[in-house]
Each structure stands twice: as C-alpha cells, then as structure tokens.
Amino acid sequence: MKNIRYILLSILALSYISCDYEELDELRAKNNDEEVVLxxxxxxxxxxSNYVAIGPSFTAGFTDNGLFTAAQENSFPNTLAxxxxxxxxxxxxxxxxxxxxxxxxxxxxxxxxxxxxxxxxSERLVFGGAGPVPLQTINPAAMSTTDFALNNPTxxxxxxxxxxxxxxxxxxxxxxxxxxxxxxxxxxxxRVTGATPNATILELATAQNPSFFTADLIGGNxxxxxxxxxxxxxxxxxxxxxxxxxxxxxxxxxxxxNGAKGAVTNIPYVSxxxxxxxxxxxxxxxxxxxxxPLIPTLNGIFGQINLVYQAxxxxxxxxxxSETAASPVIIRDESLADIxxxxxxVFNASPTFPFFVESLGLPAAAAxxxxxxxxxxxxxxxxxxxxxxxTLPSSAVIGTVNNEFFTLLTSQGIPANLAGQFAVEGITYxxxxxxxxxxxxxxxxxxxxxxxxxxxxxxxxxxxxAFVDVNSILTEASTTGxxxxxxxxxxxxxxxxxxxxxxxxxxxxxxxxxxxxFLEAIDETYGSNFVASGNLAKASDFxxxxxxxx
Numbered sequence: 001m002k003n004i005r006y007i008l009l010s011i012l013a014l015s016y017i018s019c020d021y022e023e024l025d026e027l028r029a030k031n032n033d034e035e036v037v038l039x040x041x042x043x044x045x046x047x048x049s050n051y052v053a054i055g056p057s058f059t060a061g062f063t064d065n066g067l068f069t070a071a072q073e074n075s076f077p078n079t080l081a082x083x084x085x086x087x088x089x090x091x092x093x094x095x096x097x098x099x100x101x102x103x104x105x106x107x108x109x110x111x112x113x114x115x116x117x118x119x120x121x122s123e124r125l126v127f128g129g130a131g132p133v134p135l136q137t138i139n140p141a142a143m144s145t146t147d148f149a150l151n152n153p154t155x156x157x158x159x160x161x162x163x164x165x166x167x168x169x170x171x172x173x174x175x176x177x178x179x180x181x182x183x184x185x186x187x188x189x190x191r192v193t194g195a196t197p198n199a200t201i202l203e204l205a206t207a208q209n210p211s212f213f214t215a216d217l218i219g220g221n222x223x224x225x226x227x228x229x230x231x232x233x234x235x236x237x238x239x240x241x242x243x244x245x246x247x248x249x250x251x252x253x254x255x256x257x258n259g260a261k262g263a264v265t266n267i268p269y270v271s272x273x274x275x276x277x278x279x280x281x282x283x284x285x286x287x288x289x290x291x292x293p294l295i296p297t298l299n300g301i302f303g304q305i306n307l308v309y310q311a312x313x314x315x316x317x318x319x320x321x322s323e324t325a326a327s328p329v330i331i332r333d334e335s336l337a338d339i340x341x342x343x344x345x346v347f348n349a350s351p352t353f354p355f356f357v358e359s360l361g362l363p364a365a366a367a368x369x370x371x372x373x374x375x376x377x378x379x380x381x382x383x384x385x386x387x388x389x390x391t392l393p394s395s396a397v398i399g400t401v402n403n404e405f406f407t408l409l410t411s412q413g414i415p416a417n418l419a420g421q422f423a424v425e426g427i428t429y430x431x432x433x434x435x436x437x438x439x440x441x442x443x444x445x446x447x448x449x450x451x452x453x454x455x456x457x458x459x460x461x462x463x464x465x466a467f468v469d470v471n472s473i474l475t476e477a478s479t480t481g482x483x484x485x486x487x488x489x490x491x492x493x494x495x496x497x498x499x500x501x502x503x504x505x506x507x508x509x510x511x512x513x514x515x516x517x518f519l520e521a522i523d524e525t526y527g528s529n530f531v532a533s534g535n536l537a538k539a540s541d542f543x544x545x546x547x548x549x550x
Contacts, residue, residue: 038534041087044527046261048084051092052210053077053159054170054201054251057505058217058514060161060188061094063546064132065502066102066124067163067188070550074508074542077159077214079515083535084212087528094159095192098151100124100550101135103144104187110144111187121187125501126548131494132501138548148187149178155194160205162188166221166239167247170201171254202254213255213262214518217470219244219452220267223445224504227270230391230434231441238444241451248452252459261526263466263518266453270445271389272471272478274493275503276437279390282326283398284427290399291427295321298427304356305378308346312339317382328383329390329398329426332433335440340379347371360418369412377422381430387439392493392503394435398426405429466525468517484513485539497544507544512537 053059060067061075072078072094081092102124104111111120123142125132135142145151162169164186174180176193193199205213222244225236255262270276286292298321306318317336321327347353348371354364362370384390402423409419422428437445453471460467476482477498478491489498489510498510506514515537519530530536 039529039532041533041535042527042529043087044523044529046087046522046526046528047211048087048089050090050208050211051077051081051084051158051213052205052208052255053080053161053214053216054205054255055161055214055216055218056165056221057161057163058220058511059159059214060163061159061511062161062163062505063500063502063507063511064102064124064126064505065122065500067097068100068102068124068546068550069097070100070546071124071508072096072159074511075159075161076216076511076515076518077161079512079537080214080518081158083515083519083530083537086535087530092158093156095153095155095157095188098146099144100546101142101144103146105144105147106181106187107149108147111182124546127494127501127545135548148190152191152194155192156204156208157192158208160192160201162186162192162201164188164221165201166225167219167244167251168239170218171247171250173200174198175201202251206254206257209258210255210260210262213260214264215251215255215262216265216468216514217267218248218251218264219449219456222452223267223448224270226441227437227445228275228391228504230432231437231444232434235434238448241448241455244452245455248455248459252463252465256463256465261465263468263521263525264456264460265468265470266456267449268471268474269449270437271442272474272491273504274491274496274499275392276389277478277491278392278493278503279395279398280326281384281386281388281390282328283390283395284321284327284329286321286323286325286327292323295323301428304353305343305374308343311346312342314339319378319383328385330381330428330430331384331388331426331436332381332430333438334380334433335438336380336382338380340375342375343379344371344375347374361415362418366413373409373412373414373422377429384431384436389437389442390431391435391437394426394431397435398431400425402429464525466518466521468514468521470514470517473514473517482513484509484516487539489513501545507542508546509539509542509544512539512542 059077061072063071078092078094081089104121113120123135123144126135126138128138169175174184175186176189177185177197178190181187189201192204222239226238229235284291286295302319309315309317319330348368353371354367357367357370358364401420402425406419406423409422410416425431457467474491477489481488481490487497490496491499493503494501498507500507519536522528523531
C-alpha cells in the first residue's frame, strides 16, 4: 500500500483587520502620527543596564526545528534588549551560530543517534510548497558549520537560552562540559560555558550580576519530551513537581540575590501547539486512491475481528472504515485491558476460523498462527477519537509499512504480499504509543503543567516579579486567534503566523508578540511605560517564514 498523504494544507492569506484596534494598536498608530506627541520612555523602578535572559529554546530563539543566526537575531530577548536600550539598557551578547543552516556538528562530523542511526541536531525546516521539509531537500549544500567541539564562541553571554534544557539542568554542574556528552551534557550549554565547563547555567547568569533578567518557559521541557514521544515513558518522563519546584526556586533565588528585578513566564498546555493539533484523528480519506478501493476488503477482515470483540463484550473496540467519510486511524491504547489471550482463544475455538484463514490465501493449518498474530496485534487497540492527539511526525508514518512487523510476519511464514497488507501503520497495524498522545497521558501533562504554573506564579508574586501568562496567549491563539497590529495570528501550522514549522516553537513574529507581552507586564509591575511611549515591537518588522536561500 502506498503512503497515504492526508494532510492538505491550503494557503491562507494573512487577513488585514478592518475593525477598531485595541488600545495597544491605537498607541502604535499614534506613534506613527507626527501630530501626536507620546510621553518619553521611563524605566520606572527597573534597571535595564545589565539584562540577562535565562531559559530553554524560546529564550535562544529556536525556530523551524533549529537554531541559526537569523533566528537568534529575532529572539524575544534580543528584541527586548533593543527596547531596553532606549531606557538605559546596555549591550546584549548572544552565542551566535556560525550559519543560517541550523544544526550542530561535533569535531567535523554529524552527531548520530546510536539507537536510530539518524542525525541529531539536523538542519532547519523550510516551507516546501505544501508543508515543512528539511532545508537539505531544497539546498543539498546546506551543511552545518557550527561545531561545538572546535569553534564555540567566547562569552560571557547575556542570552543563556539552552534548547532542550529542563528545569533542573540550569542548576546542574557539568551540563555544559563536553566531556559529559552525550549522557549528561547539552551541546548548546557547551557553547556558552567556555573556560568554566562545569559552571551551571545559573552561575553563568549570576556571575554577570544582572540588574534585570527574564526567565521564560522554565519547566516547558520537563513535560514536552514526554508529550512529543506520545507519552512513551521509556523515551522521556515528566519531571516530578517537587523536583521542578526546588529547581525553579533555586533559579529565581540566585537571580534576585543581588537585588535584580525581572520577569517570568508560565508554560503552555501542549494541546495548544500545532505539533499535537495538525494531524487529524480521522486521517483516512476514502477518496484517496491508495485507501478507498481497499475499504470493502478491510471491513471484511475487521468484520471477523469485530465478532470476537463482541463475543468478549468489547464491541466498542470494533473497527469500521467509512466509504463516504474520513475514518479514524487505528491506535494502540495501553490504557485498555489487554485481551490478546482471550481473542486467541476465541479464534482457535471458532469452527469457521480456518475458512477465514483460507480466504487470506493461507492453508487451514495456519489457523493457530494467524489466531496468535491477530490476537497479539489487536488485543489492545481501537480507532482513534477526537480526544487523541496525533503527533506531527505521525503524518509521515500513517499509511506506510511497519518494517519491523513486516519482518516478523514473513519470518513466521506469512507471504510477503499478505505481510505487507497487515503491516500498514494506522490501518492494519495500530499506531504505536510514540505517535499518539492519549487522553490519559495528556491528563498527566496537564496536571504537571498546572502544578508547575502554580509554583511559577506564586514565586513571581512573592518576589514582586513581572509575570507573563504564555499559557493563556497560546490558548487564545489556538482558539480565537490573536490580533497583532494589522495581522491576525493563530496556532495553525505553516500559515497561522505564530508557531514555526516545527509545530512547537514560535516564528520571528511570534517571538515579537511575546516580547511585547513582556513589556506590558514590566510596565504593570515596575511602572515603566514602554506601551504608552510606543516602544513596542511592530509585527511588520518580523517575518513568519525564513527563505531556504537564507
């Protein structure tokens, strides 16, 4: 069966808004009116002379699945620093990458994941005409030159954004020591530690004695890895809330020790990110020539399996594909009772089952083998529903043959053509846990995020820090959309304007919106007037997509 392509991304033009602007938009409009005199910028109680930013990938400016020079220049801390410079802010140094390709290399060679054989820290994504594609598919010569063993920049750095860092990593000695890579060091941390490889990221920040700081999305990676792995705890786990609380308290305590003021953010629910909302649960289109003509045959096969479900009192697991509407994919759900053994017993006890086996082109004597294969394959599966979140990478998997299962079937005497038919991801072979975030798994994430966010807001209030509700911003973007100057942004992949091509990180325009949210919160907390004086980032100054030729 050919790969079933089912995500049809239609190009949406950015809409210009004709309705009355909100207060911020009116202020920006006044800023462009020479007849309107805006008040002079004042810093209020804040001192922006030495600004340091600490956090994971959002702080770094990570976008389109990579970190590269142009994206770093549009990072929200860099945008903030430019605005701060109008209120006494000083220089802002970032650990710039060597190129605009993204990715990292080690001692001249790509970094390979030994378990998968795939490249780690690969080049950025670009728009390929229908959706995101790796830069190298358009520009084969785009090879990273940023080598974290040979050409790291020299600090200290005001931007200490470390992609992939969890809360406790910021206080972990040796997290930036290349000798600890790959087990206990992060290459992006290696690039900033310089002559003090065992220094913690927090120590690098406090050593600069900052007068002002931002700490954003700390705790985001503490749930994101678990989420992007489809809730597969063997690949990543949610950080215990008590561990997060200890780490976050230590980070903020260190940053404010010398009287610095600052701003913090909470973290969003993953369900608001296009990484989890782009691929529909009902991804199987009957008009697809690779799938539609097979529906009667598939329903005939699953009809036999459904009879077993019904006999075992599990009729809700029945699998039926529609010939007139999009059908849900088949997934493995480990929260269901595993009825594999019972299914095998029912198949073997059925006097008509050998005839079914013969209808597949196999001898009747193969009935026990087929019963075992069907039972173990479908004993803990169901069709997906609207509460299941399919991860973005599943789009490249659904409709393809699972080679591991294909090999297993052929090794047991199943002919290759039949093995291929029974090994189609999401159709005859249930999608594995890593491709689907189940409702039970999402509930775990929501509980952790709520716990983390409660700590973050409490610490912010206790210490008089500005607080930015990023969770609400991304939730609003995913529901009603957000007006930013003359543009309407939402959380749709590729064309929403807010979230980049990787489905998790923001676009340059999204980071500018985030910078403005910081400025508004800083005004409210410290009495500055960035908003009233017109010192905000303008949407039109920031792009939503980077050219492959960059």
